[in-house]
Amino acid sequence: xxxxxxxxxxxxxxxxxxxxxxxxxxxxxxxxxxxxxxxxxxxxxxxxxxxxxxxxxxxxxxxxxxxxxxxxxxxxxxxxxxxxxxxxxxxxxxxxxxxxxxxxxxxxxxxxxxxxxxxxxxxxxxxxxxxxxxxxxxxxxxxxxxxxxxxxxxxxxxxxxxxxxxxxxxxxxxxxxxxxxxxxxxxxxxxxxxxxxxxxxxxxxxxxxxxxxxxxxxxxxxxxxxxxxxxxxxxxxxxxxxxxxxxxxxxxxxxxxxxxxxxxxxxxxxxxxxxxxxxxxxxxxxxxxxxxxxxxxxxxxxxxxxxxxxxxxxxxxxxxxxxxxxxxxxxxxxxxxxxxxxxxxxxxxxxxxxxxxxxxxxxxxxxxxxxxxxxxxxxxxxxxxxxxxxxxxxxxxxxxxxxxxxxxxxxxxxxxxxxxxxxxxxxxxxxxxxxxxxxxxxx
Amino acid sequence: xxxxxxxxxxxxxxxxxxxxxxxxxxxxxxxxxxxxxxxxxxxxxxxxxxxxxxxxxxxxxxxxxxxxxxxxxxxxxxxxxxxxxxxxxxxxxxxxxxxxxxxxxxxxxxxxxxxxxxxxxxxxxxxxxxxxxxxxxxxxxxxxxxxxxxxxxxxxxxxxxxxxxxxxxxxxxxxxxxxxxxxxxxxxxxxxxxxxxxxxxxxxxxxxxxxxxxxxxxxxxxxxxxxxxxxxxxxxxxxxxxxxxxxxxxxxxxxxxxxxxxxxxxxxxxxxxxxxxxxxxxxxxxxxxxxxxxxxxxxxxxxxxxxxxxxxxxxxxxxxxxxxxxxxxxxxxxxxxxxxxxxxxxxxxxxxxxxxxxxxxxxxxxxxxxxxxxxxxxxxxxxxxxxxxxxxxxxxxxxxxxxxxxxxxxxxxxxxxxxxxxxx
Numbered sequence: 001x002x003x004x005x006x007x008x009x010x011x012x013x014x015x016x017x018x019x020x021x022x023x024x025x026x027x028x029x030x031x032x033x034x035x036x037x038x039x040x041x042x043x044x045x046x047x048x049x050x051x052x053x054x055x056x057x058x059x060x061x062x063x064x065x066x067x068x069x070x071x072x073x074x075x076x077x078x079x080x081x082x083x084x085x086x087x088x089x090x091x092x093x094x095x096x097x098x099x100x101x102x103x104x105x106x107x108x109x110x111x112x113x114x115x116x117x118x119x120x121x122x123x124x125x126x127x128x129x130x131x132x133x134x135x136x137x138x139x140x141x142x143x144x145x146x147x148x149x150x151x152x153x154x155x156x157x158x159x160x161x162x163x164x165x166x167x168x169x170x171x172x173x174x175x176x177x178x179x180x181x182x183x184x185x186x187x188x189x190x191x192x193x194x195x196x197x198x199x200x201x202x203x204x205x206x207x208x209x210x211x212x213x214x215x216x217x218x219x220x221x222x223x224x225x226x227x228x229x230x231x232x233x234x235x236x237x238x239x240x241x242x243x244x245x246x247x248x249x250x251x252x253x254x255x256x257x258x259x260x261x262x263x264x265x266x267x268x269x270x271x272x273x274x275x276x277x278x279x280x281x282x283x284x285x286x287x288x289x290x291x292x293x294x295x296x297x298x299x300x301x302x303x304x305x306x307x308x309x310x311x312x313x314x315x316x317x318x319x320x321x322x323x324x325x326x327x328x329x330x331x332x333x334x335x336x337x338x339x340x341x342x343x344x345x346x347x348x349x350x351x352x353x354x355x356x357x358x359x360x361x362x363x364x365x366x367x368x369x370x371x372x373x374x375x376x377x378x379x380x381x382x383x384x385x386x387x388x389x390x391x392x393x394x395x396x397x398x399x400x401x402x403x404x405x406x407x408x409x410x411x412x413x414x415x416x417x418x419x420x421x422x423x424x425x426x427x428x429x430x431x432x433x434x435x436x437x438x439x440x441x442x443x
Numbered sequence: 444x445x446x447x448x449x450x451x452x453x454x455x456x457x458x459x460x461x462x463x464x465x466x467x468x469x470x471x472x473x474x475x476x477x478x479x480x481x482x483x484x485x486x487x488x489x490x491x492x493x494x495x496x497x498x499x500x501x502x503x504x505x506x507x508x509x510x511x512x513x514x515x516x517x518x519x520x521x522x523x524x525x526x527x528x529x530x531x532x533x534x535x536x537x538x539x540x541x542x543x544x545x546x547x548x549x550x551x552x553x554x555x556x557x558x559x560x561x562x563x564x565x566x567x568x569x570x571x572x573x574x575x576x577x578x579x580x581x582x583x584x585x586x587x588x589x590x591x592x593x594x595x596x597x598x599x600x601x602x603x604x605x606x607x608x609x610x611x612x613x614x615x616x617x618x619x620x621x622x623x624x625x626x627x628x629x630x631x632x633x634x635x636x637x638x639x640x641x642x643x644x645x646x647x648x649x650x651x652x653x654x655x656x657x658x659x660x661x662x663x664x665x666x667x668x669x670x671x672x673x674x675x676x677x678x679x680x681x682x683x684x685x686x687x688x689x690x691x692x693x694x695x696x697x698x699x700x701x702x703x704x705x706x707x708x709x710x711x712x713x714x715x716x717x718x719x720x721x722x723x724x725x726x727x728x729x730x731x732x733x734x735x736x737x738x739x740x741x742x743x744x745x746x747x748x749x750x751x752x753x754x755x756x757x758x759x760x761x762x763x764x765x766x767x768x769x770x771x772x773x774x775x776x777x778x779x780x781x782x783x784x785x786x787x788x789x790x791x792x793x794x795x796x797x798x799x800x801x802x803x804x805x806x807x808x809x810x811x812x813x814x815x816x817x818x819x820x821x822x823x824x825x826x827x828x829x830x831x832x833x834x835x836x837x838x839x840x841x842x843x844x845x846x847x848x849x850x851x852x853x854x855x856x857x858x859x860x861x862x863x864x865x866x867x
Contacts, residue, residue: 047453050787088717092708096777099784118784151716151723154747157671161851163566264669264851265566267558298507299486299498309495312554315562335562367503374505377524381454382791 027380029390029400030223037211038234041390042226043218045383049119051219052387053128055135055233056105056112056395059207061185062247062325066178068199070152070187075140075203076104076111077148082141084133091130100127102134108181109325110395111207112214119220128229135208136236140200149192156189163269163436164335166261171271174257174432175329179250181275210237212244216390218383250275250327253430263437268341269333271434272348276330276425279323279396283421285409287321290418292368293360294352295319295332300367306351307334313344325396330426338439345435353428359419373407444615444642446635447800447810448628451793457624458793459531460520461539462801464619465612467590468514468735469650474604476592479512480556481605485519486510487548489541494548497534504530514586515734516805522794525625529634532620536638539618542609549602557598560591568668572676572844579664580678580842584655586735616644619804623797655680655736662842667849672723674846675751676742677758681729681835683737687812687819694819695827696729696739696835701778702770702828703727703741703761708777710761711741721749721757734806739835751845762836769829779821786817 030042038055064072080102081088095102100117113135117127159165169184176182187195215230253274277283288296295303295318307317314336322328332352336344360368380386380403393402467478488494501508506523508531521531564570574589581587592600620639622631658680684693704711704727711725722743731737741762743754789795800810 048787048790050784050791089708089713092706092713093777096706096708097780099780099782101784101788116788118787123784147717147720150720150747154672154723154744158744161669161671262852267561267566297502299495300502305495308555309551312551313558315555315559336558337561367499371502371505374503374524374527375507376505377455378505378507378522381456381793384791 027386027403029393029403030226031400032227034210034215034230034234036213036234036237036239038213038215038230038237039394040215040217040226040230041394042216042221042223042230043386043390044221044223044226045218045386046220048383049220050117050383051119051217051221052114052116052383053131053229053233054105054112054114054216054387054391056110056214056216056391057208057212058109058244058325058395059111059203060107060109061183062108062180063203063207063245064180064183064187066183067191068195069183069191071195071199071203072111072207073106073186074145074148074152074192074195075200075207076106076113078140078145078200079104079113079134079138081144081148082139084137084139086130086133087141088144091134094126094130098123098126100130102127102131106185108185108328110391128232132233132236135233138204140197140204142197145195145197145200149195152186152192153189156186156192163263163265163267166263167269167271167434167436170259170261170434170436171273171331171432172329174259174434175253175274176250179248179326181250181324181326181328205238206240207245208238209240210234211239213237214391214394216387216394218387218390247326253427253432256430256433258433259435260438261434261436265437266338267335268338268344268438269335269436270341270345270348271331271333272352272431273329273331274426274431275327276321277323278325278327280398281323283424284323286413286417286421287425289365289368289372289410289413290355290360290422291319291321292372293364293418294355297368297371300371302351302355303332303348306347307344311343311347313340313347317348338437341435341438345433349428352426356422356426356428359415359422362415365413365415365418369410369413372410376407444618444620444635444639445804446620446632447622447804448626448631449621449623449796449800450626450628451623451790451796452625454793455525455625456522456793457525457528457622457626458520458522458797459528459535460518460621460797460801461535462619462621462805463517463613464515464617464805465608466513466515466517467588467592468585469612470585470588470592470608473596474600474608475588475596476556476560476590477600477604477608478517479590479592480553480597480600481608482510482512482517482519483552483556484544484549484605484609485538485542487552488543488545489537490543491541492534492537494545497538500530500534506531512590514590516802518798518801518805520794520797528622528624528626528631529638532634532638535620536642539613539615539639540642542613544602544606544609546602549605553597553600556591557594560594560597563591564589565594568666568670568846568848569674569676571668572666572674572846575664575666576676576678576842576844579662579844580658580680580738581655581736584653584735611648614645614647615639615642617647619801621797621801621804623793623800658840658842661838663844664842665845665847667847669851670846670848671851672744673751673848674742674744675755675758676844677740677755678842679739679836680840681731681737681739681831683731683733683735684808684816687808687815691819691823691827692831693729693731693737694816694823695831696731696737697820698775698778698823699765699828699832700727700729700739701781702765702774705778705781711743711758714761715743715754715757719757720746722746722754725758732802732806732808755843762832765829766832766836770825772825775823775825775828782817782820
């Protein structure tokens, strides 16, 4: 109902910003391991009578196999739909009774569960009891699986009509080929149809492993309370001596690829990009700061300036790096009236080429640094944001000083750093370009 | 200008929001969408801060800025480290009085807004259903028109339309400043006085009530659009909240919506999605905290093999069950537990707190009513929920819209635009 105006892509851009952080050690992160080997990250914050808890595993879409694509996602979806002797309705009721919010967490690399609850004893006890049952004793009821498959297949078919979905699926397939990052994260209609209860049980046993778990906790708890919560949350998880499965490296593209795909939409959806960088890449900061200038900096980026402000060609245009366990995507995205897709595409390509060739100006770099460092307090101004940092730091084993070092690392980036980092990672001649709903009558 | 400050010292951050009590409800036929177009133009330069400069100054201060337009109000906001609040207030005061509205900037920005409409509505079948449903359910009241505006009105809009709207409605006596964050109230009041104090109030146009005539029978419509799944959206006319102290029906309607679709434990999810498997997703909501008329919405995406008619019948059955048998004390208790927890969770976000205050004030209620309304919600009884379920859900006030999915292939086949070559 609301016309949330001006810009929509900052959600996408946030994927990258997530890795940002802090100059002063004002966020004391406590870190330890549970008896079962899970890594725990905790920030005590007594301001509000509530806390956030998550337990995540390397069990995201990238851990699917091609023929059982969708098992990872379905496993995380079904955790709360029957566990520890309780049916899905009873689980939903018991959580609601205490005002707790529980949701599966699922992305390319990670899967697990997150809980937000009041910290008062009766509420906390009941919420944690349900959380632990779901995490440790999911039942994956056959009938629920069959119903969820029908729902998901309906949603997949619906999504397949949407230009933004078609563009994204095509992009990831072309950019990643056989690499698991090229798989559709929710699975394909065919593979989802074939999923069995045993597939989910197997996936859970192989991937929801105690000593691979990352526990992130923020809120109204003492260290001892947090420790007890982490122990209980991970104690009953599957154990294994097997090594953590290792994802393959994502290959560098050897040539550019362009695809035009028919669709009746009034706007063309355009995606341009390639595999970018992994978490912990030494070029992370130059690319992050540089991308702010290129297309990450909201209304002041070059892409927004060229495409929207100067020419009125799009409502939203953005670029971001999304670093993952392996090389996550670098992406530029935009939608524009189909008749003007060629013009918009040309403007984006020219802007990117110029940026990769010459880097930012000294003035642009300075402005980027001012925004990122000056805006640092905004990145950790709520429990929710702090919790998100903890889970990223924990999962990707970033240094505990990550937030403390962040501003300094941003400040040290030079124009030459940005230029050479972009040159190393982005070759404008070797990108995947996908245009959904281009007009054949375009002038 | 009313100034409301809520200190929150959890982080050295401040949220500043300027709310204008004007939205799409104040537009006229022929210039629908102008409230929102003006919102875009508010970033396009004043006499002393040229186009683009607003965003640059906020960015350089490490801040983030944006705005949104609704039926009832238009809101502009900045989030910054607390010491930069003066910058935000200075820029907001400046554009309240000194907007330039140049023809050049307008010509570009109106194209951006048309792109926004395509992105937000034209290519989204369910958004089209909602737009058409409103235009059908309402006849006299301006809520019938889309906030983004009809495309043809956008195509014919001129900078004068935006300018006229700006001069008519943008004045300190039609604005509210809400500041939440690590601040001392008196300092914010002083700062606001200093920045906005010199801007003259002006006479505001008189608003006509534009009340709906009673609906005299069920209305049905169909929207054809490229999609795979059908969809049904229903709207009933119901009362809106007018007197937070003495009204009780709006609170009962709110609870009714939560009993139907408050969370995964609620009735529509349990019965229609999980047990009967009639729908793959469902929704119910009460829209009654607004300047205009209230509405109660229900919607469903039928499961594969089920028709929109069956889904509609399912939604109606759930309402009828409540009218006939009422709700349990347990269901209400559960919802109240969530209301109480929700109050705590909301305090985790300064932005959410500022937004809640601004919304209340913008529609003519008071920020003081926020707590009162939560208390009133907690007092709703099962009998009251049943009473409103019986009273307001007659077919005569119902509008039903179906999405009729059209095949996606075969239309406007795309080929490479000239000058580009598909290398595959």
